[in-house]
Amino acid sequence: MDADIIIVGAGPAGLCLAKRLSGRQLKVIVLEQQNQDLLEEPQFDGREIALTQHSAKLMQDMGLWDLIDRADIAPLVNAKVIDGPSSFSMMIGHELGGRSELGWLVSNHLIRQAAWIGVQQAIAANADITLLAGEKVTAVHTDADAGSVTLASGRTLSTKLVVAADSRFSTTRRMMGIAAHMHDFGKNMLVCAMTFEKPHDFAAWEWFGYGQTLALLPMNPHPVTGAHRASAVITLPSREIETLMQMEPATFNAAVTDRFANRLGAMQLVSTRHNYPLVAVFPQRLVAQRFATVGDAAVGMHPVTAHGFNFGLLSVEALTQEIATALHTKADIGSTSLLQRYEGKQKRATLPLFWMTRLIIEIYTRDTGPAKLARQLILRVSDRLIPFKRSIARSLSGG
Numbered sequence: 001m002d003a004d005i006i007i008v009g010a011g012p013a014g015l016c017l018a019k020r021l022s023g024r025q026l027k028v029i030v031l032e033q034q035n036q037d038l039l040e041e042p043q044f045d046g047r048e049i050a051l052t053q054h055s056a057k058l059m060q061d062m063g064l065w066d067l068i069d070r071a072d073i074a075p076l077v078n079a080k081v082i083d084g085p086s087s088f089s090m091m092i093g094h095e096l097g098g099r100s101e102l103g104w105l106v107s108n109h110l111i112r113q114a115a116w117i118g119v120q121q122a123i124a125a126n127a128d129i130t131l132l133a134g135e136k137v138t139a140v141h142t143d144a145d146a147g148s149v150t151l152a153s154g155r156t157l158s159t160k161l162v163v164a165a166d167s168r169f170s171t172t173r174r175m176m177g178i179a180a181h182m183h184d185f186g187k188n189m190l191v192c193a194m195t196f197e198k199p200h201d202f203a204a205w206e207w208f209g210y211g212q213t214l215a216l217l218p219m220n221p222h223p224v225t226g227a228h229r230a231s232a233v234i235t236l237p238s239r240e241i242e243t244l245m246q247m248e249p250a251t252f253n254a255a256v257t258d259r260f261a262n263r264l265g266a267m268q269l270v271s272t273r274h275n276y277p278l279v280a281v282f283p284q285r286l287v288a289q290r291f292a293t294v295g296d297a298a299v300g301m302h303p304v305t306a307h308g309f310n311f312g313l314l315s316v317e318a319l320t321q322e323i324a325t326a327l328h329t330k331a332d333i334g335s336t337s338l339l340q341r342y343e344g345k346q347k348r349a350t351l352p353l354f355w356m357t358r359l360i361i362e363i364y365t366r367d368t369g370p371a372k373l374a375r376q377l378i379l380r381v382s383d384r385l386i387p388f389k390r391s392i393a394r395s396l397s398g399g
Contacts, residue, residue, distance in 0.1 A: 002157040003029040003130070004333065005323075006149050007165055008137050008172045010039055012108075013295025013312040014165030015115035018129050019062050020320040022122035024327060028129045029157060030119075031149065036133035039116055046191035046274030047108040048217040048231035050076055050204065052396065053097075055310045056104055058317055059114075063121070067114040068106060074220045075101040077202040079396060083364070083375050084210055085261065090383040091203075096393035101202075103396060105217055105231075111309070137166075140175040142290040147334070161334035163319070164293045168281040168300025176288045183358065185278040188241040189303070190234045192273045193219065194256060195227035197265025207260075208364040208375065212236050214260060215303070222270060229270065232256060233303070235278060245275055278302065282354050286346055287339035292319055299350045302357050311350050318345045353395070 005021060007014045010032035018030050032039060051059070059065045079102060080089040094102050123129050132151075139150035140162055147162040164172035173180070205216035215233035222229045234244065234256070244252060249269050257267045281300035286293050295312035322342045326333045364375055382388055 001027075001146065001159055003027045003159045005029075005161045005163060006031065006147070006157060006159040007163045008140075008149065009164065009166030009170075009295070009297070010034070010116075010131065010133070011165060011167070011295065012111050012115050012309060013297075013316055014163075015112075015119050016062060016064070016313065017163065017165060017294055017316045017319065018131075019064070019115065019118045019122050020316055021323065022119075022128055023126045024128075024324065026128060026323075026327075026333075029159070030129065030131045031135050031137055031151070032131070032133050033136040034133060036131075039112075039131075039133060042109040042112040042116070044107065044109050044271060046193075046231070046271065048105050048191075048219065049108050049111055049309045050217065050396075051104045051106060052310050053099060053103055055313045058313050062118060064111075064114040064118045067117050068110050071220060071223065072106065072110055074105040074218055075202050076103045076105050076204055076218065076396070077101050079204045079206070079392075081379060082205060082207040082209075083379050084208070084372060086376065088380065089205075090379050090389070092389055092393050092396065094393070096386075096390045097396065102393060105204075105219065108309075137172060137175075140172055140291070142176070142288065144289065147290040160290065160332070162291045164291070164297040165295045166297055168279070168296040170293065170297035173283060173293055173297055176291050178283050178285050178288060178293075180281050180283040183280045185280070185302070185361070186237065187235050187278045188238040189276045189278055190232075190236075190241050190244055190273060191276065192232055192269060193229060193271035194232045194253075194267045195222050195225065195229045195270050196257075196267045197228070198263070199228050200230050200264070209259075210367050210372070212259065213365065216260075216264075227268075228264070232260075232267070234259065238277070241275055245273055280354070280358065282351065286343040289336070290334040290339075292339055292342060294319055298346060299354060301350075301354060302361060314349055315346050318342055318349075 004026040005028050007030045010030050077094050079092040082089045136152040138152050141148045147159050150156045164170045200218045202218045207214040213235040217231040219229045253268050280302045286298050294315040298315045301308045319342050322338050323333050
C-alpha cells in the first residue's frame with residue numbers, strides 16, 4: 001500500500017492528526033489542493049479561535065503551543081451575554097470554571113502555522129509523513145480490504161484508512177455518499193481586528209442585538225500603539241455585510257462604533273476585513289467503510305459557542321486513541337468496529353451542543369415584541385442560576 005492512512009486536507013485538523021499519528025510506525029500521506037507556499041505562510045484571515053483549557057493542553061502535548069509567540073495568546077478571563085439595547089449582561093466568570101481564565105484566544109492563521117511547523121518537525125524526526133500540496137482529490141473508493149484516493153493528476157493512492165479533514169463542505173465526504181444536515185442562517189459574518197478607547201478586561205462578548213449579532217473576542221494590546229484590541233464579529237444579512245466590506249476605513253470605523261453603541265468608545269480598524277457565510281453542518285454519519293471525518297468535516301459549528309476548532313481537536317484525539325489501541329493489539333486500523341467506536345464517542349461529545357446552539361440562535365435572533373420580552377426574561381433568570389452558569393463556564397473551559 002502507498003500509505004497506512006491518507007488524510008485529505010492540510011488545515012489545522014488534518015495537520016494535527018498527522019502530527020499525532022507520527023512516531024507510531026505508520027506511513028501517513030496528507031493531501032492538500034492549496035499550494036505549499038500558502039501552507040507555509042498562512043495569512044491572517046480575521047478569525048480568532050477560542051481554545052478551551054483542554055484544547056490548550058492537547059496543543060501542548062503535540063508540541064504546538066510553544067510554537068506560538070506568547071504575546072499572540074490572549075487569556076479569555078470572562079464571558080458575557082448581552083440582549084438588545086439593555087446595559088444588563090449575564091456574566092460567566094472564570095471562577096465558575098475553577099481557573100484564572102476560561103480559555104485562550106489565538107488567531108487562526110497562527111494555529112495553522114504552528115501545525116505546519118509541527119508536521120515539519122515530525123517529518124524531520126520520524127520521516128513517516130508525506131505531504132502532497134497542490135493535489136486535488138477527484139475520487140475516493142473503499143471496500144472491506146482497502147481504500148483508494150484518485151488525484152486530478154491521474155495518480156491513485158492506496159491505503160488502509162481515508163480521513164476527510166477538508167472543511168465543513170467536505171467534497172471527500174460527499175464522494176463517500178455521506179449526506180449532512182446543513183442549516184444556512186442566511187447571514188454572513190464580517191470579522192476583523194479593532195482597537196478602541198475603553199478596556200475589554202479580557203471578557204468575550206456575545207451581543208444579541210435587534211437586527212444584528214455582535215461578538216467581541218479580546219486580544220492582547222496592539223503591539224505598536226498599546227491600544228485595547230479585540231476581534232470584532234458582526235453578523236448581518238449578506239447585503240449589509242457587503243456594504244460594510246466596501247466602506248472606506250474612516251466610515252467603517254464610525255459605523256462599527258455606532259453598532260457597538262459606543263460602549264467601547266471610538267473604534268478603529270487595524271486589520272484586513274473578512275467575510276464568511278454562516279452555515280452549520282452535521283453529517284448524518286461521521287464514518288463509512290475505511291473512512292472517517294475529523295475537524296469541520298465531522299461537525300461545522302455556529303461560532304456563537306466558540307467550539308469549532310475545540311471539537312476538531314477532540315475528533316483528532318478520539319481517532320488517534322482508537323488507532324493507537326488498534327496498533328497496540330495488532331488490530332486493523334480501518335476496521336468497522338474501530339470507526340464505530342470513534343463515531344459514537346465524537347457524536348456524544350458534539351451533537352447535543354450542536355442542536356442546543358441551533359436552539360439558542362433561533363430564540364435570540366427573533367425580534368418580534370413577545371420574542372424580545374422572552375429573550376430578556378430568559379437572560380435575567382439564567383443569570384441567577386449559578387449551576388447553569390457554572391456548566392457554561394465548564395463548557396467554555398473544556399472541563
